[in-house]
Amino acid sequence: MSVNLRSVFAFAKEYHQKKESQKDIQYGTAGFRSHADNLDYVMYRMGVLAALRSRAQASQAIGVMITASHNPEHDNGVKLIDPHGEMLEQRWEKLATDLVNVSDADLEAQVAKICADEAIDNNEPARVFVGMDTRYHSPQLSRAVVNGILALKGTVTEFGIVTTPMLHYFVTCTNTQGAYGVPTEEGYVGKLIAAFRTLRGESNERGNYRNQLYYDGANGVGSLKMLGFVKKLNDTLNVRVFNSNGKINFKCGADFVKTNHHVPEGLPEEALAGGRCCSVDGDADRVVYYFTDADTGVFHLLDGDRIATLLAGYLKDLIEQCGVQLAMGLVQTAYANGASTDYIVNRMKIPVSCTRTGVKHLHHRALDYDIGVYFEANGHGTIIYSDRAKQTIRTAASDESRTEAQRETAARLLHFIDLTNETVGDAISDMLLVETVLHAKGWNLRDWQASYTDLPNVLEKVYLADRNVITVTDADRVVEAPEGLQDSINEIVAKFPNGRSFVRPSGTEDIVRVYAEADTRANAVQLSFEVANLVYDRAGGVGSRPVKMET
Numbered sequence: 001m002s003v004n005l006r007s008v009f010a011f012a013k014e015y016h017q018k019k020e021s022q023k024d025i026q027y028g029t030a031g032f033r034s035h036a037d038n039l040d041y042v043m044y045r046m047g048v049l050a051a052l053r054s055r056a057q058a059s060q061a062i063g064v065m066i067t068a069s070h071n072p073e074h075d076n077g078v079k080l081i082d083p084h085g086e087m088l089e090q091r092w093e094k095l096a097t098d099l100v101n102v103s104d105a106d107l108e109a110q111v112a113k114i115c116a117d118e119a120i121d122n123n124e125p126a127r128v129f130v131g132m133d134t135r136y137h138s139p140q141l142s143r144a145v146v147n148g149i150l151a152l153k154g155t156v157t158e159f160g161i162v163t164t165p166m167l168h169y170f171v172t173c174t175n176t177q178g179a180y181g182v183p184t185e186e187g188y189v190g191k192l193i194a195a196f197r198t199l200r201g202e203s204n205e206r207g208n209y210r211n212q213l214y215y216d217g218a219n220g221v222g223s224l225k226m227l228g229f230v231k232k233l234n235d236t237l238n239v240r241v242f243n244s245n246g247k248i249n250f251k252c253g254a255d256f257v258k259t260n261h262h263v264p265e266g267l268p269e270e271a272l273a274g275g276r277c278c279s280v281d282g283d284a285d286r287v288v289y290y291f292t293d294a295d296t297g298v299f300h301l302l303d304g305d306r307i308a309t310l311l312a313g314y315l316k317d318l319i320e321q322c323g324v325q326l327a328m329g330l331v332q333t334a335y336a337n338g339a340s341t342d343y344i345v346n347r348m349k350i351p352v353s354c355t356r357t358g359v360k361h362l363h364h365r366a367l368d369y370d371i372g373v374y375f376e377a378n379g380h381g382t383i384i385y386s387d388r389a390k391q392t393i394r395t396a397a398s399d400e401s402r403t404e405a406q407r408e409t410a411a412r413l414l415h416f417i418d419l420t421n422e423t424v425g426d427a428i429s430d431m432l433l434v435e436t437v438l439h440a441k442g443w444n445l446r447d448w449q450a451s452y453t454d455l456p457n458v459l460e461k462v463y464l465a466d467r468n469v470i471t472v473t474d475a476d477r478v479v480e481a482p483e484g485l486q487d488s489i490n491e492i493v494a495k496f497p498n499g500r501s502f503v504r505p506s507g508t509e510d511i512v513r514v515y516a517e518a519d520t521r522a523n524a525v526q527l528s529f530e531v532a533n534l535v536y537d538r539a540g541g542v543g544s545r546p547v548k549m550e551t
């Protein structure tokens, strides 16, 4: 097989043209994201790049996921998945950005340059997996990706509509020759359900834990797939799925619930009486829990920080019980609530590190531990176990010198590992892990919430003429430019007890995010208001000034 690079250009010129007026875009926190109307040429070129990436990685399978996750319906996006199921290597993000931003006329030369720089032999096979979310424009964009792969004579496997974490899983299973599981939807569902059933044991209820969950599917692929799970779960877990047929992420889903601190629309009336609820996002890689107090009507959120503490605490107990020595650590971002960090370090005695925003950074850091638990506050995260950890636990499960209880605990840990989608944050897998721990402890959400009290916090958006005038360092916590801005933020923060605030340009939207937390809601709101206005003044704010949020 020989590849004529001219075909890449000819194909693009004929079917996937880039407009002259198209502005440059960047491979951001989670790939390219934009209005769906602007993405056809981006998709085509990402198909081309995925084929090149596969060849650069000894013809291993590469994933291309078409989704804009929690963004509104009119947006779409694309992200690439590397051979081990992780996000695309950062060096290649730059290649992706450059490839997307050249003109059609320069496309052939740009592809040739990547081939030369990366020593890619286009006679080698290229293997690419393609998946998409439920947005109505995803199938059309998927055609563009497939055409890009075919222009480079790659082999395409189309998985159709899948969650982002499912596609990561398929890539990993394939490149491990099945060691991680069977790379099909049945293989994925079967692995999770088998582990979940075993961990649940005989009884579906225990202590304060009730076998009823209300699940907001964000009108996306997460609801579609959950409905499939529900059939197979039988009564092991009663899940009532809602928001399965409307506009994606519209007044629902994990991002809406976390950002607005409010129940989603569509929540069944009965759930308001203290029912255990969760929301996933548009591509089902995030999950948050919540309940409404039946007596007071107050809404309580259990976010990604909370999920991290629940899972890490449970794992720590199991590890101690089975008497193995494994180093465990937790990874957060600057958006983690200060109270959660304090609880993990001082009460749970688990080391915590803080990385830049974006799961690729957290995942990378979590690899430093035998058992690395990482979660963003918004509910995106997972647990990864080193080969050493798996081997140690496997040995303990059959070690006759240990007590029977220790062996059983080790066996339980192995099922817990099987229930985890280690490749990336996975709303469904994470939800089943949370359900497993709550069931084991006999907890309702109030019991879970009692472990620590969140500091009141605010997350706000500020619109600037160019968000990139703000640059940050130290895991997003310190502003480098414009000069002097950080000093001014520090002066404001110092006025508030337990105050903390930072700003950074978003990697997924054309905005700057301001985060603030303090001892009271009123103080968090005031702190955020002052910092947002400071940023608006010093960094070129556009549109109306930031207003004060409700307290």
Ligand SMILES: CC(=O)N[C@H]1[C@@H](OP(=O)(O)O)O[C@H](CO)[C@@H](O)[C@@H]1O
Pocket (backbone or CB within 6 Å): 029, 030, 069, 335, 357, 358, 359, 376, 378, 380, 505, 506, 507, 508, 509, 513
């Ligand atoms: C504050 C926040 O939640 N930021 C999100 C958001 O990134 P931004 O770069 O902040 O837009 O989307 C990312 C992708 O889903 C996610 O990883 C990240 O945590």
Ligand SMILES: [Mg+2]
Pocket (backbone or CB within 6 Å): 069, 070, 281, 282, 283, 284, 285, 286
């Ligand atoms: Mg998502």
